[in-house]
Amino acid sequence: MQKYQAHRFAIAPMMDWTDRHCRVLHRTLSSRALLYTEMLTTGAVLHGDRERLLAYDPVEHPVALQLGGSEPAELAAAARIGEAEGYDEINLNVGCPSDRVQSGRFGACLMREPELVAECMAAMGAAVKVPVTVKCRIGVDDQDPEESLFTLVDLCAEAGVTSFVVHARKAWLKGLSPKENRDVPPLDYPLVWRLKAERPDLTIVINGGIGSLDEAEDHLRHVDGVMLGRAAYHTPDLLGQADARIFGEDRRVSPFEAVEAFRPYVAGQLARGTHLAAMTRHMLGLFHGVPGARAWRRILTVDGVKAGAGLEVIDRALAAVSERASGLQEQRLAGGLETGEAA
Structure with a gap:
């Protein structure tokens, strides 16, 4: 599995938002940001309308496909399809807290099964040549974030994964809605910074509550990359400044x-x-x-x-x-x- 050279700036996969039209708009503003699809389940990729679900415009590159699932063979098959479609990265969702996702045994609930996640990533990595990555939380419910995050990352690293996107807050699977899980659990940026400091060979991208390019630049002193979600969607003008401020290019888009x-x-x-x-x-x-x-x-x-x-x-x-x-x-x-x- 090749080492993934992380993009310093990415736009988060967001259900019902980051569809192909959204991604093309975002690409007009930044030529360098890494774009992500909405999460697609393995069942949808393997058995659904691939043209509708997986099609994208070539201008979107670099663009990553995010998968949801927990069965290694199915994830490997879906990853192969994603690679064949030309996606630049295949990402596994280990962070979504919705009830529908939990009932399917994927998303944030997989933080409780790090060995299974590592098995899934090993299968995906063996199936494709493009980078396979993980997007996770720092923990769920009553887990100790330091233990849950480091355990998941270490097991996946042993399976060959070199790049992780970490949403720097827990997900509470009981008692909070998906919307509340984006705001209520406290952020712990220093834990993610420490993950990078103690695992320097890994590529660590931080996500969660980052609302401006000023904040992104601050995080880049500690980690390899920054992923913005709602701020990029609701105030996309900031993306027009990203190539200049994050990548040092002479390009600003109004x-x-x-x-x-x-x-x-x-x-x-x-x-x-x-x-x-x-x-x-x-x-x-x-x-x-x-x-x-x-x-x-x-x-x-x-x-x-x-x-x-x-x-x-x-x-x-x-x-x-x-x-x-x-x-x-x-x-x-x-x-x-x-x-x-x-x-």
Whole structure:
């Protein structure tokens, strides 16, 4: 199994959010971020509609497929399919706390079965040449996080895994909803930093509650990579600064530039019969904090769902933002002239 050279910046797999349309939008903002699919169960990959579930646009590379499962042979078979489809990485979900996931014996409940996780990873690693990685929590329920995290990582490392994404909080499988599990259990970043310090040969990527590039840069002093989730989705403009700030490239992308770059993809999907709202729903946060953002969201939300909605809806929403920005600029200039005249 080859050593995985981690990307320093990744966007988390998020159910119902990081679909192919979302990923293409995010790619217009950052050429370097590692993108992840939503979690797909082995059953879906092996027996479902692969075209619908696994298809992606080539522009998405580098892109990873996240699997959910706990049966080594099935995971190996699903990993082979993912590799054949061209995914750059196959990741095992050992962090999702939902009841549906637990009933299937995968996700965060596997933190209680580190030997099984290691067996699964060994099977996946033997089946493919692309990197196989683990995304986990620091523990579940009454586990001692230091013991549960280090045990899982060490057993998987013995099985050949070299890269881990660690959501730096426990999952409470009883008593908290999946939504609450994203916020209520306290974060323990120092534990993940210590994992990297004590396992320097492993690639450690930190995840959980990271809301800005400033925070990401702070974490990169301690670990190899940073994964953002909700912050990247709700305020995608920050992704437009990631290539410059995280990777040192001379590339910054404005929300206006991202919309322009996304237009050909939207046009192509509309021609294939995709509803506009399936794509514009991921664009709502693009102008977060910018004058006109409310009008942008309103037009996309109200008009984007109408039958036959097309690129003209995006153009109208963009015009509302531009008009608002131009109006404020005129006000500033007018204010400046008045001040000058008074002087």
